[in-house]
Amino acid sequence: MKNNPLVKKIKKTMKQIIEYFKTPHVQLVWKRKTSDVLMKIVRTILLFGLCFVILFPIIQQISMALRAPEDVNNPSVIWVPKNWSLMNLKISIVVLDYWNALLNTFKVSVISMILQVFSTALAGYVFSRLKFRGSNLLFVLVIITIITPPQALSLAQFLYFREVKLIGKETSIYLMSALGMGIRSGIFIYIFRQFFRGLPKELDESAQIDGASVFRTFWNIMLPNARGALVTVGLFAFVWQWNDAYYVRIFDVSKEAFPLLTMQLINAAEGMYGALFYTGGLDLIGQNVWENPLFLALISNVSALLMMLPLLIMYLFVQKQFVESIERTGIVG
Amino acid sequence: MAELLNKTIRTKSSGLKGYKRQKMFWAIVFLAPWLIGFMLFFMIPFLRSLYFSFFTLEPTPEGIITTYAGIKNYIYAFNQHVTSTSSFRVELINTTVDALINIPVLLIFSLFIAVMLNMKFKGRAFVRAIFFIPVILNSAAVTSALGGGDAIAQILQEQGIGTIFDLEFYLIQTGMMPWLIAFIVGLIDRIYAILSLAGVPILLFLASIQSVPKHLYEAAKIEGATGYETFWLITLPNVSPHIITVTVYALVDTFLTSSVSSIISSELGKPTRWGESAAMAWIYVSTVIILLLILAVFAKAFKIGGSHYEE
Numbered sequence: 001m002k003n004n005p006l007v008k009k010i011k012k013t014m015k016q017i018i019e020y021f022k023t024p025h026v027q028l029v030w031k032r033k034t035s036d037v038l039m040k041i042v043r044t045i046l047l048f049g050l051c052f053v054i055l056f057p058i059i060q061q062i063s064m065a066l067r068a069p070e071d072v073n074n075p076s077v078i079w080v081p082k083n084w085s086l087m088n089l090k091i092s093i094v095v096l097d098y099w100n101a102l103l104n105t106f107k108v109s110v111i112s113m114i115l116q117v118f119s120t121a122l123a124g125y126v127f128s129r130l131k132f133r134g135s136n137l138l139f140v141l142v143i144i145t146i147i148t149p150p151q152a153l154s155l156a157q158f159l160y161f162r163e164v165k166l167i168g169k170e171t172s173i174y175l176m177s178a179l180g181m182g183i184r185s186g187i188f189i190y191i192f193r194q195f196f197r198g199l200p201k202e203l204d205e206s207a208q209i210d211g212a213s214v215f216r217t218f219w220n221i222m223l224p225n226a227r228g229a230l231v232t233v234g235l236f237a238f239v240w241q242w243n244d245a246y247y248v249r250i251f252d253v254s255k256e257a258f259p260l261l262t263m264q265l266i267n268a269a270e271g272m273y274g275a276l277f278y279t280g281g282l283d284l285i286g287q288n289v290w291e292n293p294l295f296l297a298l299i300s301n302v303s304a305l306l307m308m309l310p311l312l313i314m315y316l317f318v319q320k321q322f323v324e325s326i327e328r329t330g331i332v333g
Numbered sequence: 334m335a336e337l338l339n340k341t342i343r344t345k346s347s348g349l350k351g352y353k354r355q356k357m358f359w360a361i362v363f364l365a366p367w368l369i370g371f372m373l374f375f376m377i378p379f380l381r382s383l384y385f386s387f388f389t390l391e392p393t394p395e396g397i398i399t400t401y402a403g404i405k406n407y408i409y410a411f412n413q414h415v416t417s418t419s420s421f422r423v424e425l426i427n428t429t430v431d432a433l434i435n436i437p438v439l440l441i442f443s444l445f446i447a448v449m450l451n452m453k454f455k456g457r458a459f460v461r462a463i464f465f466i467p468v469i470l471n472s473a474a475v476t477s478a479l480g481g482g483d484a485i486a487q488i489l490q491e492q493g494i495g496t497i498f499d500l501e502f503y504l505i506q507t508g509m510m511p512w513l514i515a516f517i518v519g520l521i522d523r524i525y526a527i528l529s530l531a532g533v534p535i536l537l538f539l540a541s542i543q544s545v546p547k548h549l550y551e552a553a554k555i556e557g558a559t560g561y562e563t564f565w566l567i568t569l570p571n572v573s574p575h576i577i578t579v580t581v582y583a584l585v586d587t588f589l590t591s592s593v594s595s596i597i598s599s600e601l602g603k604p605t606r607w608g609e610s611a612a613m614a615w616i617y618v619s620t621v622i623i624l625l626l627i628l629a630v631f632a633k634a635f636k637i638g639g640s641h642y643e644e
Contacts, residue, residue: 007384042451051463053524122363130360147585147621151597152614156378179370214359243472304475
């Protein structure tokens with residue numbers, strides 16, 4: 001048995017394999033390979049799980065929105081609606097005065113986004129490239145505007161706007177945005193400053209040698225190069241204005257003649273039955289349905305979905321630009 | 334000859350001076366909107382609200398009557414204010430503790446995710462796009478609508494059918510152990526909250542990782558560094574200056590979305606309480622500033638934020 005050639009051969013190969021694994025470079029290679037594979041598995045599970053957590057409520061909302069109102073507490077309906085119906089959406093559209101509110105919200109968000117991008121890009125450029133004595137001190141003030149909560153200011157701002165009779169007008173929001181004091185403008189100034197600082201000095205030096213004025217250097221050379229920051233700031237400015245309920249409430253911008261989505265949604269959610277009653281949403285369905293409190297919860301969910309949906313769709317379009325803008329440039333200098 | 338040289342130098346320097354003057358001019362022009370806005374909508378309201386916090390305000394049709402109240406408003410905010418379920422003092426302490434516990438977690442989590450999103454793998458663009466969805470959908474209005482409003486939530490609770498749309502409900506149907514269900518549901522609730530807070534930090538970290546010079550990674554790869562070593566020796570030191578930025582952002586964001594901030598808002602809604610709400614806002618601002626100062630001292634002591642390569 002001991003001299004069996006097969007056993008000997010096996011022993012020899014075993015020895016060889018062990019020898020092979022004992023050589024340092026092979027060990028390194030294998031260590032690398034296993035850690036790579038492990039990393040890949042952990043990464044896939046983690047990212048997949050987190051993506052699921054993010055997407056799950058959205059898919060659930062959509063599935064809920066598309067079921068017939070009668071199926072609200074039908075426990076047999078979980079994911080795929082048994083009776084497809086657009087009735088919930090129709091009711092929510094009536095309750096929110098959706099198309100009007102959507103148009104107004106879109107208008108306010110776009111105008112305030114453009115104004116905000118303008119004012120903060122100019123200020124950010126000054127703090128990074130057109131420094132003068134005391135500009136750093138002014139930048140400290142920008143940091144203070146970032147950390148001060150709007151609540152500390154809004155009463156005085158309200159009284160101020162009341163004096164100039166701008167309460168209840170969307171102009172008040174535009175004015176704040178244009179003067180660099182809109183929603184989180186401080187952060188945008190910070191982003192632009194970091195970004196412009198990251199651009200190579202040669203850019204504006206060569207422009208200066210070629211005889212470009214300061215304004216032209218900014219407008220024709222620096223701004224087109226700052227596309228990444230423009231996209232990022234633009235997206236955030238738009239989204240935060242879209243979602244804003246605070247300033248809209250303080251300045252009383254949303255009115256019956258000029259409804260905005262956020263306020264319509266909050267008002268509807270706080271008194272769904274009343275909202276259904278006054279807008280005539282109740283006439284669309286039978287009493288057995290609207291007497292069900294779950295139905296009211298469902299409609300407020302669907303209304304929330306209706307407010308998010310345009311943002312999601314728009315994000316799908318800019319998403320590539322947005323992700324690339326991080327990729328290409330790096331906002332943080 | 335010398336004269337000519339002198340002349341060219343002089344014109345050149347005057348040209349430079351002219352350019353400098355032009356720079357100054359445009360700096361003022363560019364900064365003007367922000368400066369005006371700062372004065373009108375920040376400085377004046379800021380001082381005015383400081384002034385209000387020491388007064389009792391009474392709105393009348395003729396205007397606001399102010400009577401001096403000393404530090405009564407501050408004492409009120411600390412000792413007397415109560416809401417139906419909580420009080421300003423309790424919420425302030427809770428938020429501060431929450432911020433101190435959550436921010437380190439948030440930092441580690443978002444840095445980790447940013448490193449992962451920076452790796453090369455299939456569908457990276459898709460995953461990245463998904464990760465910023467919570468930032469976009471993070472809105473007070475949506476949250477309040479998803480809560481269904483207080484009245485509806487109460488009805489649902491009374492009838493015991495509030496769980497119909499919940500994950501919990503599905504899990505109970507599968508017959509899992511209750512503590513396991515509670516754990517999963519709690520974790521998932523928390524994950525979504527963390528994700529919606531982490532969006533901007535992930536973005537900032539991702540951007541700062543992108544700006545790390547590529548040759549450092551190449552050199553490390555040639556030297557045979559593992560991913561683990563690369564992270565600790567290259568990514569982290571290069572990202573550390575931005576940890577401060579992210580921390581400041583997270584701190585401000587935590588306070589801004591906290592219950593403290595909503596208490597101040599609701600006090601602001603009652604015209605007779607304007608003075609008190611101004612005092613609360615000032616307590617809030619000073620808490621944030623104190624936390625930031627502690628953070629700055631802490632960062633200096635541990636040398637976070639300085640460049641790794643300067644020594």
